[in-house]
Amino acid sequence: MAHSFDDAIALTELERTGQRGRFSGTVTDAYQNMIGPFGGVSAAMLAEGMAKASRDGLELVSITTDFMTGMTEGPFDLSAICHRAGKSTEFWAASIKQADSASPALRATGVFSQRRETLEWTEGEMPVVPAPDDCTRFVPPRGWGERIDIRPATNTDIFNTDSTANTLWAKFAEPRALDPAGLVCLADTPTPRIFFVAKSFVPLSTISLTVYLHASADDYAEAGDDFVLLDVNAARGGGGFYDQHARIWSRSGKLLATTQQMVWFKAEKA
Known part of the structure; x- marks a missing residue:
């Protein structure tokens, strides 16, 4: 099946x-x-x-x-x-x-x-956060929320924070080995950053999503069907739009992808 x-x-x-x-x-x-x-x-x-x-x-x-x-x-x-x-x-x-x-x-x-054998480096390190088993699952109130296991790890109270930065674990709820299509999908799992700023749910829609995939075949194989960690923040919002950025790490600390998106939102000026 x-x-x-x-x-x-x-x-x-x-x-x-x-x-x-x-x-x-x-x-x-x-x-x-x-x-x-x-x-x-x-x-x-x-x-x-x-x-x-x-x-x-x-x-x-x-x-x-x-x-x-x-x-x-x-x-x-x-x-x-x-x-x-x-x-x-x-x-x-x-x-x-x-x-x-x-x-x-x-x-x-x-x-x-075609990926080749070349010089490699990674700027920065994977954040130190609680393990997925020590984090509470958050289920978005939509059909897709049941299909993806999301577990916020830091800055979990999104309506009581002065920052848009947080981390979360994510994977398919039904086990599935990670591959490029799956990584593209999981890149869109973070809670919209506007909720952190508006302190409430507001109308929004992603208008553009970019994913840069760094993972090699060995990285995908090592990640398997395990959780990946998304380290997320937003740089600036206003005029009805904001950006959102994330780094996606395997549990072993490999940087698998970086992603950014532009989001349309509707919220009154404070």
Whole structure:
């Protein structure tokens, strides 16, 4: 039986010619959020489509997803096109459109490449935080919240803090080995930073999410289906938008990904 996440991002190839690909999929209710699917799952759909269309042997290095409108339950078409293919790197763009819409609901750009043996370094270290078993699970009141196990580790009282910074553990509630699509999905799990500032729940919507994937095949294998740690903060908000940043670490201390997003919000000036 397939994992619920794999079911949610499953695609059927309709056409693949040269540097183009077209696929079909279905939005289910398993990972529903306020407006359509959870953003991390939507981004993973696009990552999956571009990965299926790209050349064998290439890995996802970065993806930027723009959320232009919500998706409804039912079928969708995903189109992908390679804008440039080099010896070891390809630059892709993809979009998702549903039959009842004149324009795409989502679009993304992705870079795929072959990783090589090179000089390596990591700036900074994984924060020291309580282990997942010592943290209380938080279940967002949406369908996707049951599917992802989220455990805030520090600065857990989001309505009683002077900072937008906190850490949280996250993994799929139903065990699933980590891979690029799963890492893209988990990058969108942090509680919106505007709640920390407004001290309440306010209307919001992510408009753009970027994930830079640093993990090697060995890193994915070592992480397995265990928790990853997200170290999150926001730099500035105002004018109806704010940014949000996170570093994603394996339990062993490997930096797996860095991510940032821009979020639209609606909150009265204090």
